Amino acid sequence: MAQLPTVEDVARVAQVSRQTVSNVLNSPAIVKDATRERVEAAIAQLRYRPHASARRLRTRKSSTIGIRLEPERNGISGSVLDTFLHALTEQADSRQMRVLLFTANDPLHEIDQIRRLRDGADVDAFVLTSTSYEDPRVAWLTQNEVPFVTFGRPWGHDGMSDPRHRWVDVDGRAGVREATENLLAQGITRVGYVGWPSGSGAGDDRHKGWVDAISAARLSTTGLSTSVVDGVSQGTEAARELLAGNTVDALVCASDSLALGARIAAASLGKDALPIIGFDDTPVALAIGISSIQQPLAAVATAVLELLLGPTGNEVLPARAANEEPSYRLLAPRLVERRSSNLALDRTIGT
Amino acid sequence: MAQLPTVEDVARVAQVSRQTVSNVLNSPAIVKDATRERVEAAIAQLRYRPHASARRLRTRKSSTIGIRLEPERNGISGSVLDTFLHALTEQADSRQMRVLLFTANDPLHEIDQIRRLRDGADVDAFVLTSTSYEDPRVAWLTQNEVPFVTFGRPWGHDGMSDPRHRWVDVDGRAGVREATENLLAQGITRVGYVGWPSGSGAGDDRHKGWVDAISAARLSTTGLSTSVVDGVSQGTEAARELLAGNTVDALVCASDSLALGARIAAASLGKDALPIIGFDDTPVALAIGISSIQQPLAAVATAVLELLLGPTGNEVLPARAANEEPSYRLLAPRLVERRSSNLALDRTIGT
DNA sequence: ACTAAGAATTTGATCGATCAAACTTCAGTC
DNA sequence: GACTGAAGTTTGATCGATCAAATTCTTAGT
Numbered sequence: 228m229a230q231l232p233t234v235e236d237v238a239r240v241a242q243v244s245r246q247t248v249s250n251v252l253n254s255p256a257i258v259k260d261a262t263r264e265r266v267e268a269a270i271a272q273l274r275y276r277p278h279a280s281a282r283r284l285r286t287r288k289s290s291t292i293g294i295r296l297e298p299e300r301n302g303i304s305g306s307v308l309d310t311f312l313h314a315l316t317e318q319a320d321s322r323q324m325r326v327l328l329f330t331a332n333d334p335l336h337e338i339d340q341i342r343r344l345r346d347g348a349d350v351d352a353f354v355l356t357s358t359s360y361e362d363p364r365v366a367w368l369t370q371n372e373v374p375f376v377t378f379g380r381p382w383g384h385d386g387m388s389d390p391r392h393r394w395v396d397v398d399g400r401a402g403v404r405e406a407t408e409n410l411l412a413q414g415i416t417r418v419g420y421v422g423w424p425s426g427s428g429a430g431d432d433r434h435k436g437w438v439d440a441i442s443a444a445r446l447s448t449t450g451l452s453t454s455v456v457d458g459v460s461q462g463t464e465a466a467r468e469l470l471a472g473n474t475v476d477a478l479v480c481a482s483d484s485l486a487l488g489a490r491i492a493a494a495s496l497g498k499d500a501l502p503i504i505g506f507d508d509t510p511v512a513l514a515i516g517i518s519s520i521q522q523p524l525a526a527v528a529t530a531v532l533e534l535l536l537g538p539t540g541n542e543v544l545p546a547r548a549a550n551e552e553p554s555y556r557l558l559a560p561r562l563v564e565r566r567s568s569n570l571a572l573d574r575t576i577g578t
Numbered sequence: 579m580a581q582l583p584t585v586e587d588v589a590r591v592a593q594v595s596r597q598t599v600s601n602v603l604n605s606p607a608i609v610k611d612a613t614r615e616r617v618e619a620a621i622a623q624l625r626y627r628p629h630a631s632a633r634r635l636r637t638r639k640s641s642t643i644g645i646r647l648e649p650e651r652n653g654i655s656g657s658v659l660d661t662f663l664h665a666l667t668e669q670a671d672s673r674q675m676r677v678l679l680f681t682a683n684d685p686l687h688e689i690d691q692i693r694r695l696r697d698g699a700d701v702d703a704f705v706l707t708s709t710s711y712e713d714p715r716v717a718w719l720t721q722n723e724v725p726f727v728t729f730g731r732p733w734g735h736d737g738m739s740d741p742r743h744r745w746v747d748v749d750g751r752a753g754v755r756e757a758t759e760n761l762l763a764q765g766i767t768r769v770g771y772v773g774w775p776s777g778s779g780a781g782d783d784r785h786k787g788w789v790d791a792i793s794a795a796r797l798s799t800t801g802l803s804t805s806v807v808d809g810v811s812q813g814t815e816a817a818r819e820l821l822a823g824n825t826v827d828a829l830v831c832a833s834d835s836l837a838l839g840a841r842i843a844a845a846s847l848g849k850d851a852l853p854i855i856g857f858d859d860t861p862v863a864l865a866i867g868i869s870s871i872q873q874p875l876a877a878v879a880t881a882v883l884e885l886l887l888g889p890t891g892n893e894v895l896p897a898r899a900a901n902e903e904p905s906y907r908l909l910a911p912r913l914v915e916r917r918s919s920n921l922a923l924d925r926t927i928g929t
Numbered sequence: 930a931c932t933a934a935g936a937a938t939t940t941g942a943t944c945g946a947t948c949a950a951a952c953t954t955c956a957g958t959c
Numbered sequence: 960g961a962c963t964g965a966a967g968t969t970t971g972a973t974c975g976a977t978c979a980a981a982t983t984c985t986t987a988g989t
Binding site: 231325329346349487 | 582628631632635640647648664668671677679680681694699700810835865
């Protein structure tokens with residue numbers, strides 16, 4: 228097979244210069260209609276496709292977004308990031324962007340990888356997930372003026388409004404509040420909560436949502452909630468305690484793992500019909516038929532790209548300066564309701 | 579900040595020529611020790627990092643592997659590919675390779691995407707997943723001599739031994755056989771099977787494994803197996819029928835979805851202790867505590883890279899010719915045993 | 930018809946690396 | 960001491976695109 232055609236070849240066929248071909252591709256507006264059509268015909272005829280590396284070398288842009296794939300596959304809820312990754316890739320594609328993966332063992336290693344990808348002009352911007360308190364990656368990226376957006380707000384940090392840190396997050400508090408209110412609206416007054424130990428931003432946030440709803444209904448929260456480390460067996464344990472006192476008629480949980488645990492506990496106590504709501508709407512919740520609060524991951528991806536590329540553009544905006552307006556998006560999750568009653572019940576569940 | 583350093587800068591500091599710097603980076607063996615050390619010192623001093631795009635433009639290699647992210651997130655078992663993706667990225671990294679994602683709506687669109695990534699010199703090779711009978715992507719890649727490896731064998735096709743098609747797959751038949759034998763070894767003689775309708779390569783293969791084991795034990799297979807479309811409720815339905823006749827004491831299933839369905843059916847019939855084995859070892863199986871046949875995904879990733887890069891190299895081997903030795907890898911899965919008895923039982927399950 | 934301003938297009942230089950070929954160094958041989 | 964061949968190093972050209980500046984073509988105004 229012959230060499231792949233280049234701008235030069237297209238130019239020759241269309242009887243114009245290299246640059247005009249380039250213009251047709253990059254700023255069609257400045258080319259006269261007749262000329263543009265001729266060039267486009269030549270491009271089609273030769274099946275020309277721009278050579279990405281050459282363009283990148285010259286423009287110093289890669290049209291690529293880097294994202295790290297988490298090393299630990301925390302089985303049950305890892306699917307959230309995977310779904311997000313999918314949405315991001317799909318939407319990036321429609322903005323002419325690509326997504327490059329990388330892995331890292333720890334934040335320092337990750338910074339090293341980021342540096343390499345940046346210096347090699349492989350990646351224009353980064354999307355960070357699982358941000359932590361005082362995240363060193365955020366500090367490094369800000370410092371070095373590398374464009375980035377985090378999926379996850381800067382927890383417990385005054386930097387929440389630092390314009391240099393653009394972020395997108397899901398309003399877990401509102402989600403849990405909605406879920407709790409949904410149960411209250413069904414006439415259930417004793418709605419319990421199984422959450423995580425305080426200290427994690429997301430966990431505290433979700434817990435607040437439950438408190439919000441209970442308080443708004445002028446009910447008491449005392450004795451109705453517990454905190455445990457995330458996990459199925461932990462959820463079973465915690466739920467069993469809450470249910471033992473017979474003071475709770477429904478449960479809202481900080482995760483699907485806990486919700487599944489709760490479901491097991493309820494079943495073992497004969498309370499097969501106890502309403503339970505989990506968080507993240509993982510495949511497990513779907514399979515078992517547990518209601519769950521679903522993060523709007525496609526919308527998160529849209530928002531991430533909007534912060535990175537602007538509302539319509541298709542190249543990465545420069546890192547933001549300290550004196551600009553803060554920009555972030557807090558998105559509302561939605562409750563996916565399922566008749567999560569008897570596990571042994573014969574129900575039609577999609578795969 | 580000043581410009582990033584280039585080979586030129588390094589050369590000046592080390593008092594050598596551009597090319598020598600390049601040699602130190604790419605074929606250190608041919609550079610005299612003393613010189614190499616001097617260059618390495620200069621590289622470290624200037625914190626030089628090669629500009630990937632420039633290198634790619636010249637060498638026409640991208641050191642990047644393309645893989646498509648499935649559009650449909652078939653919740654319960656989508657995690658298999660995600661886990662594979664992670665392993666692939668991690669191992670690719672240690673071979674100096676990167677993984678670029680893309681999406682596509684259908685095979686033709688995928689071919690279009692592949693072509694663009696290839697022509698743009700963005701990607702050197704592709705990894706295909708979910709291959710189907712007479713896959714058009716395989717045909718196109720072969721035709722155009724684009725290096726690729728599929729995760730999944732060329733089902734029902736004489737091409738199984740076409741050397742131009744390199745593939746890696748998991749021996750589902752052996753896995754199911756092992757699982758079945760495991761149950762037989764426990765003294766259970768009536769081991770049933772819930773599989774998929776014949777016609778899908780993987781499904782037929784797994785079914786054969788069950789037949790193998792039963793036959794080897796000189797038992798009869800009649801009346802002990804059913805076929806249904808994958809899904810939890812379908813699994814419940816199918817298992818209920820098999821269990822109703824009271825002719826089965828354990829079940830092996832073609833997927834975790836079916837296994838979960840079977841577990842629900844068993845529970846509803848009071849057979850909480852019925853041994854059930856699923857396939858894929860998804861988070862669902864882990865969460866519920868169902869035994870499952872686990873695909874060795876890290877090993878699959880290793881094998882894929884081996885077929886693509888050779889045993890130790892770190893650049894993509896050319897597409898294979900029709901007259902070479904066929905090369906593929908068929909890997910054995912392993913059975914992950916869990917005490918999958920009573921769902922309501924209080925057990926310590928990891929997250 | 931003549932000119933100036935703007936639009937459209939072309940030309941030469943460049944991005945940062947590697948290739949291919951030329952050149953230099955040096956040990957070993959007769 | 961000149962000669963050979965291999966090892967080590969340097970030089971000039973090149974990959975395919977875009978940038979910046981120069982040039983040519985249009986259009987409108989006087």
